[in-house]
Amino acid sequence: MSSVERNEAPTKKTSGGFSIDFKALGPFLALVGLFVLGTAINDAFLSGGNLSNIFTRAAFIGIIAVGATFVITAGGIDLSVGSMAAFISGAMIVVMNGLVETLGAGVETVLLGVVLSVILGIGAGAINGLVSTKGKIEAFIVTLGTMGIYRSLVTYMADGGTLSLDFDIRGVYRPVYYGDILGIPVPVLVFFAVAVAGYVLLNMTPFGRKCFAIGSNEQVARYSAIHVDRIKTLTYVIQGLCVSIATIIYVPRLGSASSSTGVLWELEAIAAVIIGGTMLKGGYGRIWGTVVGAIMLTTIGNILNLTDAISNYLNGAVQGLIIIVAVFLQRGDWRRKKSK
Amino acid sequence: MSSVERNEAPTKKTSGGFSIDFKALGPFLALVGLFVLGTAINDAFLSGGNLSNIFTRAAFIGIIAVGATFVITAGGIDLSVGSMAAFISGAMIVVMNGLVETLGAGVETVLLGVVLSVILGIGAGAINGLVSTKGKIEAFIVTLGTMGIYRSLVTYMADGGTLSLDFDIRGVYRPVYYGDILGIPVPVLVFFAVAVAGYVLLNMTPFGRKCFAIGSNEQVARYSAIHVDRIKTLTYVIQGLCVSIATIIYVPRLGSASSSTGVLWELEAIAAVIIGGTMLKGGYGRIWGTVVGAIMLTTIGNILNLTDAISNYLNGAVQGLIIIVAVFLQRGDWRRKKSK
Amino acid sequence: MSGRQICKSFGSAQVLFDVSIDLHAGEVHALLGENGAGKSTLVKILSGYHQPTSGELILDQAPVSFVDSEVGEGHGVILIHQELNLAEQLTVEENIFLGREIKRGWFLDKATMRAQAQELLDQLQCDVDPRARIRDLAVSDRQMVEIAKALSKKADILILDEPTAVLTGREVEILFDQIRRLREQGVAILYISHKLDEIKAIADRVTVLRDGRHITTETVAELEKDDMARLMVGRDIKQMFPDRVPDHSAEIVLSVRDVSVDGQVRDASFDLRRGEVLGFAGIVGAGRTALMEAIIGLRERSSGRIERNGEPVKINSLQDAKKCGIAYLTKDRKGSGLLLNMDMRPNLTLLALEKFGRVFIDRKAEEAALETAIEAFDIRAADRKSKVGDFSGGNQQKLLLAKVMETDPDIVIIDEPTRGIDIGTKSEIYHFIGDLTDRGKSVILLSSEMPEMLGLSDRIAVMAGGRITGILMGDGRNEHEIMRHATGISGKQGASVHE
């Protein structure tokens, strides 16, 4: 991990306006590479439908990963996001189904579901944050624990099975996932909005600045009059909110939640963040990198579905290889070596 | 995570020989707590058979976690151990089954399988280490990639199904898991041996010292003429070796390997390490803590099987809660607060 | 050993231009220059931590090339870094032998290492426990460990980069004894310091660098301190300290009553007046830092009250202190002062972030503030975007000072303000403190430098063993009295003294 630290080091060569910041461009270049690969493998890759599928799928993990960028930048980690998503989906479905009887299957019911989701997301995030900061327990342990807890709760709510959203509500709620505005799918728009909001918050506000400071040196942050515990807790709350937003666009997709919902999303989200150039040790975060990281992960999966050249059993291997190679290329160390 | 760092801080007050180092005792106390809980729930908990089961089971994760202690102490992380275990098991089975025809189902066949396992473990570890150090890619990404690769390879070898060890060899190999020496099960003895070796290596040799230094501050380590890349790579090799040892005692237990072997073992191993008091950020590692952490995790699982008071669906929640509470208690911060 | 025509560039910024230097066995050679002149860079090249862009190293008449510090050490060139270079999680003895552990068979010979570590520490009359973790040690103790570490290596050429910046007088004396001993043994010593007294006292020859260029090399005996200063800065230094007319009747802006910190401070009380510089003297570990950190809420107080302008105030965190207009400059600039992996701008504004926008950070304002600060504190960085960790030590210190002043405090608590600062800038900082008090601000000054303490403070509180043993004013402010109080010979034990 620490190798990155050194890679951040080289200051941009200030050799006039022509120098390109390869470091920041890296993820984009890797993504372009993937797109070229995809097109080579199957013409259908570049079809509008397929691209729209990729971006829509990337939205879930992407939105969650935007939250994870905050947590990781401030030096924490959240393993509970996948289970949290499952739990919130389940709770939304149960409550909306319950409300149908009193409120009918209207917009109000959906709105109440959404409100509940936000409350649960913020609450779950706050629990992760408070337990780890006030209880002085490593975030890894706390969120490993809550990961088990949220997953159990959804299994319990679903009685081991699947919670299904009332079909009338699905009709009302459907456009949130399947709709589009000016041809752009709603989830993609939401993803974009969350990313922009995340970018602004992380890079342009005192809060974001404090996240960087805490992640790079907690002691210095404390000596700079920063409420370290409060800011750290807030990063988990933001993570929770992002999970809730992702859930809100997830539920109308298949209208169900079960104990298998969101399994391993935490790993995908963290991977998206790290691929994007954020440092796992904290202190440096990059929202755009995260967005690109999420799209890269989704694209790899998509490319594998577009070809039958590779044995299905080896999908995971190819995926692993592509991730390593993509990160290697985007880190740009090979470029430096060559130029010597 | 960083909260721990502060907790390590207070120097032992040298108030005579009577002060007890609660910090180091913490995990043991938490374990004792769990044992008391177990006994309260079911008398059978303390029966020799049950205790022997617990320790035998803890051996798998424990041995892997001893390796993980090195990796994490030196500031790295290895997500690939579960898949690596599956892959090595699979390869062992394939090779041993193949050898039956030429060598017969004798001790030689098993020994060759064991040798293969060790070679593969060291090789896989070396790959993780070299790719991350030489390629300057975060260990998180590299081992996430190899996690996919190893898992795919075992799926491929098993053709999507299960690789099954020849039943004649099982007979020969069986004692490695089911046997005992002076009443102590072989896996427990192996676990103990690995833990002692790990302890000696980490705490009593220059190598271990260097792991601490690298995890604590890579730059300082480099300035102290430590071959940082080499030592880091070696920690992954040790991790690989530990996985291989765990595999050697795993294969005779179930006699098979498939794509679902070892799923999530990485998380359990890392959890055992962190529960034991090693710092996820590196620089401080404790083998005995890890051993206790592994036993704690296994005990929690066992306790949940002692009672059917709790719905199966909530197992995960109870497990999560116990982990958080146990870590909270053993960190001992509550004690300090109280004493004020 | 010699360095010939050494040039060094970081990226596009060249920091050394054709510098040559000769070190002779049995001689102490001093290296002098302003902050950022390139001293540390030069010695890092001499010892193999950096590679020169051009130029060569000559050792015993033969050209050598040190690909890394290991090779350098192999040739007997040992460098004590300006920035402490210890693994914080490890213990003292572990650090001393890091990378060259003594083994018995395959195992660490812990007993021998402990004994040798203890021996080295005894030699330096340093009473830290070899088993203590570095992060629990005071900075000066860390420096002594660093010196012990260097002494434990067999050096033909020993390079010390500002070793005394964090040491107190007594420790400096001990260090000098060691240096003299080594000189007699024929070791060549290259010594960097901003303290001209020390250079007069210990060095045989001196080389002056300015802006990365070699200015001159002369025999120390032939140079006066003023000459050295002039050579360094390239102009005359104005009066070192500002003129001060203490007003002992100005209103009290801060009064501290009976503040205790478990195990570190007991019943400390004092008053601070408007426009006053109140010095705090004492030997290392006397509890000055602990007291100040307790006042501003960074450490838990076990008892005590604080009044601001006569009103009792609750200060339980640094945020509270900031609201009360109190700012604190830490002496541990690496550990608690600056974010080394970031550039100047975020570092400068971190403490006063709300000044630059509550909702969005106003980057333009930040840039402007940075511009002003660079001007006001004469911060010299080759590249404004480079990470603060790459700055020269003195420039880091200036940036830290600028950071604290961004909050525009009424009361500034300054812990070792001129640590590692060159003489020219030092005088600027002194005048800056003078200006502050002229504008009605008050300053608490913690310093281990006696001239600074005497030259700036209107009154001097002396601490020993966690207590304030006396507050000296007027003619009472002299080195002798301070030492008497600091060692506990004079002054009331137990009761705190205030006028």
Next chain:
Amino acid sequence: QEKIKIGVSIPAATHGWAGGLNWHAEQAEKRIEATYPNIDVIVVSANGATEQANDLEDLVSVQNIDALVVLPFESDPLTVPVQQVKEAGKFVTVVDRGLSLPGIEDVYVAGNNPELGRVSGEYIRKRLDDEGKIVILRGIPTTVDTERVDAFIESIEGSNIEVLDMKHANWNRDDGYEVMQDFLSRFPQIDAVWAQDDDIALGVIEAVKQADRTDEMFIVGGAGMKDIIKRVMDGDKLTPIDVLYPPAMIATAMELTALKFTSSIPVEGRYILGATVVTQENAKNFYFPDSPF
């Protein structure tokens, strides 16, 4: 007198079918304990083969069971652990996935994975008149999945049915949805989809709807999830049939085992459940709206 203890060890509810399994096990537990006061049923669930082996040990050593009902996570790795339970003198009932060694279990209640594949294949073959293009969505790469797929491929051998591609959808709705989306972008013509599992099928349905290609193809799932049975019952063109692979088989096995201790009827041998085809006509017999599955 001591109660008779029946231990039940099953995979945890990590996908829809296993969820149904857990639900039926719990229902059966309540039923049996209510009917026979002297029987205590203990259900434990595991997340993997190793964990299940642990559970078996615990059931014997701590709970001291008299009989074991086990649905192995995987056949092979659990063969020896189950054998040990048997050697400890317990009555053993194995469900669904047979052990690798013969003669260990007293009772075998078998689902029939190859049968599920074969029945599905035959239906698709008949419906398409031996001609057409299909895609297959596979489960998690395990023996269960491999057996189903092999039997399916075998059953369409010799026809002109072309399998465009098959990908793993891990018995998961989300994966089913995504894999199907990609199939839809890749292949302009798809006549039928074999999803082999109702969870996957639900994802596939949404993907096909989204692409607006519902008239082009039909989908065959498997297991008997209530949502799909409902669609079949309602005559949904997209899902003309479903192939049963009822998680309720665990309840059957538990009740058989309980019978062993409460009656003198000899309980042993093999009980093989067929892979019944659910059509619009018979669907109401298999529709349990209260089940979570």
